[in-house]
Amino acid sequence: MLNKKLFGFMGFMGFQGIPGIMSGDWVQAIWVVWFVWFIYFFIPNDEASTSSDKEGKQTLMEKQAKEKADNLGKILNYFNGREKVTNDEVQSLLGVSDATTENYLDQLEKEGKIVQMGKTGSKVYYTKV
Numbered sequence: 387m388l389n390k391k392l393f394g395f396m397g398f399m400g401f402q403g404i405p406g407i408m409s410g411d412w413v414q415a416i417w418v419v420w421f422v423w424f425i426y427f428f429i430p431n432d433e434a435s436t437s438s439d440k441e442g443k444q445t446l447m448e449k450q451a452k453e454k455a456d457n458l459g460k461i462l463n464y465f466n467g468r469e470k471v472t473n474d475e476v477q478s479l480l481g482v483s484d485a486t487t488e489n490y491l492d493q494l495e496k497e498g499k500i501v502q503m504g505k506t507g508s509k510v511y512y513t514k515v
Contacts, residue, residue, distance in 0.1 A: 454490075457480050457482070457490060458490060458493065458494060460479065460480060461476055461479070461480075461490060461491070461494060462494070462499060462514070464476065464479055465500070465512075465513075465514040469513065470503070470511040470512065470513050471511060471512050471513075472508075472510070472511050472512075473487050473488065473491065473510065476490065476491065491512055494512075495512070498515060499514070499515055500512045500513065500514055500515060501513050501515055
C-alpha cells in the first residue's frame with residue numbers, strides 16, 4: 387500500500403495532466419502518466435522498507451554483540467601467561483580504537499574479571515583476577 391504522501395503527490399501530478407489533455411497537449415499528458423507509473427513502481431513502499439530496516443538493524447546489532455563478545459574473550463585469553471596487559475597491547479591485538487579498547491577493559495573491570503593498576507597515562511596496566 388502506498389503511503390499518503392506519495393499517493394497525494396501522484397494525485398497532484400495527475401491533476402496537472404488534466405489541463406494538458408483538455409488543451410490537446412498530449413506530450414504533457416503522456417509525461418504525467420509515465421511519471422506517475424514510474425513513482426508507483428520504483429519508489430519503495432514505506433511499510434516494506436520499515437520491516438526490512440528493522441531486520442537489518444537487528445542483524446547489525448546481533449553482529450556487533452557477537453563481535454564484542456568475541457573481542458572480550460580474546461582479551462581474557464591474552465591474559466593467559468601474562469602478569470599485566472596494557473591498553474596499547476589490547477588495541478594492537480584487536481585492531482580497534484583506543485576508545486573501544488578502554489570500553490572493553492572497563493567492562494571487564496566492572497564484571498570483576500580484571501583490575502586496573504594505576505590511574506592515568508602510560509603507567510596504567512591491567513591484571514587478571
